[in-house]
Amino acid sequence: MSQDPFQHIADILNNHEVRPSANATFEEVMNRRKKKRRGIFWWFQRTGVGLLILGILGGIAYLNIQPSRISNSQSKYTQNQSPNNPASDSKSETSQNKAVQSAEDLKTNPNRTSGNSATYNNPQKKSKTGLLGIFQKFNTRRDEILHGTPRTLAIDQVQTPGALQIWSPNPTQADPKEGSNIYANGGSPMALSNVYDFGAKNYINGTYFDLQIQEDPDAYLDWAFELPQSGLRTKKLPWYAEFSAITGSDNQIQFDANENLSVLGTNYMAQYQLSFLREFKSSDLWGIGVNYTQWVGNGEWRKREYLNIWNYDTQTVAINIPGLPTQFVNQLDSHMTREFNVRTGSIKYNIDKISLPISYRGFARLFKTNFRYAAQISPGITRISKGSYFTPTEFMPIEQSRRFSFGAKVGMGPIIPVGNGLSIVIEPALMYESFIHPQKGLQGNVFGGLGISMMWRLK
Amino acid sequence: MTDKELVEGCIREDRKYQKILWNIYSAKLMSLCLRYCKNQEEAEDALMEAFVRIYDKMESFRYQSSLETWMRRIAVNISINKLRAQKDIWKEISESEYELGYTDLGMEQLEAKQILQLIEKLPVGYRTVFNLYVVEGYSHKEIAEMMAIDEGTSRSQLAKARKTLQEMLVNLNITR
Numbered sequence: 001m002s003q004d005p006f007q008h009i010a011d012i013l014n015n016h017e018v019r020p021s022a023n024a025t026f027e028e029v030m031n032r033r034k035k036k037r038r039g040i041f042w043w044f045q046r047t048g049v050g051l052l053i054l055g056i057l058g059g060i061a062y063l064n065i066q067p068s069r070i071s072n073s074q075s076k077y078t079q080n081q082s083p084n085n086p087a088s089d090s091k092s093e094t095s096q097n098k099a100v101q102s103a104e105d106l107k108t109n110p111n112r113t114s115g116n117s118a119t120y121n122n123p124q125k126k127s128k129t130g131l132l133g134i135f136q137k138f139n140t141r142r143d144e145i146l147h148g149t150p151r152t153l154a155i156d157q158v159q160t161p162g163a164l165q166i167w168s169p170n171p172t173q174a175d176p177k178e179g180s181n182i183y184a185n186g187g188s189p190m191a192l193s194n195v196y197d198f199g200a201k202n203y204i205n206g207t208y209f210d211l212q213i214q215e216d217p218d219a220y221l222d223w224a225f226e227l228p229q230s231g232l233r234t235k236k237l238p239w240y241a242e243f244s245a246i247t248g249s250d251n252q253i254q255f256d257a258n259e260n261l262s263v264l265g266t267n268y269m270a271q272y273q274l275s276f277l278r279e280f281k282s283s284d285l286w287g288i289g290v291n292y293t294q295w296v297g298n299g300e301w302r303k304r305e306y307l308n309i310w311n312y313d314t315q316t317v318a319i320n321i322p323g324l325p326t327q328f329v330n331q332l333d334s335h336m337t338r339e340f341n342v343r344t345g346s347i348k349y350n351i352d353k354i355s356l357p358i359s360y361r362g363f364a365r366l367f368k369t370n371f372r373y374a375a376q377i378s379p380g381i382t383r384i385s386k387g388s389y390f391t392p393t394e395f396m397p398i399e400q401s402r403r404f405s406f407g408a409k410v411g412m413g414p415i416i417p418v419g420n421g422l423s424i425v426i427e428p429a430l431m432y433e434s435f436i437h438p439q440k441g442l443q444g445n446v447f448g449g450l451g452i453s454m455m456w457r458l459k
Numbered sequence: 460m461t462d463k464e465l466v467e468g469c470i471r472e473d474r475k476y477q478k479i480l481w482n483i484y485s486a487k488l489m490s491l492c493l494r495y496c497k498n499q500e501e502a503e504d505a506l507m508e509a510f511v512r513i514y515d516k517m518e519s520f521r522y523q524s525s526l527e528t529w530m531r532r533i534a535v536n537i538s539i540n541k542l543r544a545q546k547d548i549w550k551e552i553s554e555s556e557y558e559l560g561y562t563d564l565g566m567e568q569l570e571a572k573q574i575l576q577l578i579e580k581l582p583v584g585y586r587t588v589f590n591l592y593v594v595e596g597y598s599h600k601e602i603a604e605m606m607a608i609d610e611g612t613s614r615s616q617l618a619k620a621r622k623t624l625q626e627m628l629v630n631l632n633i634t635r
Contacts (some may be wrong), residue, residue: 009574009593009594010593010594010596012570012571012574013490013571013574013575013590013594014487014594015487015571016487016490016571016575017486017487017489017490018486018489018490018493019485019486019489020485020486020489020503020506021499021503023500023503024485024489024503024506024507026477026478026481026482026485028507029507029510029511029514030474030477032507032508032511033514033515036511036515
């Protein structure tokens, strides 16, 4: 017996050999080396182009095929299930018979079209064209898949007990008192098991699995309990807190040669904002918040003046007539000269304002990077205003505070997830800041700038 | 064929020598990877990754150890890297628990396959430290550095691995 059992194990295991399977071969190792050497180019070649092609094909397929299938299938399967149908409100035997009959119809005559309006209320947005449209479709589709088929579908279906028994594998299981209740739209509690049945089956029927279900009624029973587990949204949509800081500038670097009064200078703004945003369907966020904006400008004005100067040319003329004493006469005359005068001076102003932004945030994925696009409007009020505000062609004193102001911002930038629900967005943005001047009306600047946002997902 | 010839052939990117290297060592390294990875697929992936690195880094082999030792070290590192992605593989135990006496595990009666099966049943943390310490011969300090853990954790994992193995052996009625 060995003194050291560990040594015995080490000896055995060190000499132990296991032949790799046919998947791990020398040729495969060499292929890996080749791919590794091709490095980034291979990666782009395979993933970038491949994904792009797949994305385009998928988008085209989705946009062209999927909506028609959904609408056909839904109108096909939701007939007589309208909440307005009084027959469906009772659990009488008649309605059950109708339900059974409808079920048979569905099995035997799947092409039957409904005269009633389809209850499938897919909250699809108005389709946009181009890449953005594809992204929007993608977002909507993803949201449906991740968060479930639209809840309105489930509600509409549950309101029809007859239909419930059509699709339930075991009608006795569809007891509204059992299972967790979910609350959707109207806030009415529904038995989760019911919704599972309907959400799943309609989802399946409406999309891909028509034929399989018709041929084999049992085939969908498993699906009915699997798909909706990830498909139903049983909790409230999350809230986010966002803190952002952004700075921007708007520069006028030359005097306007065509204007007698011209101003050059730089306008800066810095804005700090706290917002609370709520996620809605399609992962869009809407929210409100408060922001503080400091808006300053300094520059130089130039005023060109043309002065008309009268020059008096009074002459004393001596009149000498022989035999008479010399007489003097003052001859009055004048001429006008025009002088060009340029005056310059410095100018600056300072405006602090507080606003209540109404914000929108959306998400897109471009080139394997997640982007967030943002838009907001922010009505507010100026808190401090000093100096003389200037535009390229005029300036005006703004000593009076408490003026209404208005701001807007659009931006888009990459999201960097940090962890623990925190994400950072680096956001190039275009901003508009304005205020109401008592005499000159609306005055404002468009700023280009760069900001950073930190977004926390709240519990 | 000597190690030197193999190494020089691989440095020259001579496919013949590379293939020979694969034929000689792939089974041994596969056995090694299997002991660290959670399944056959992951082990094969680690094996191929290891050979890619071996071929790429062959020039850096300095003959300070045997070629096999050097290759094993690379394979271990790659397998460990795969493990690092997993969280919570370390099960903490108290200090007193790992001050176990030197116990005859009765493993000398077992065949390699049986030992492997037993080791496979160990939790990942135990198994990894057990393999590194017992089979590869790393010290606790080296293991701690490799796995980014405390030395004490390494010791405790080993002690726990031994204890668990002993319990398994008792269940198999092998312990005398």
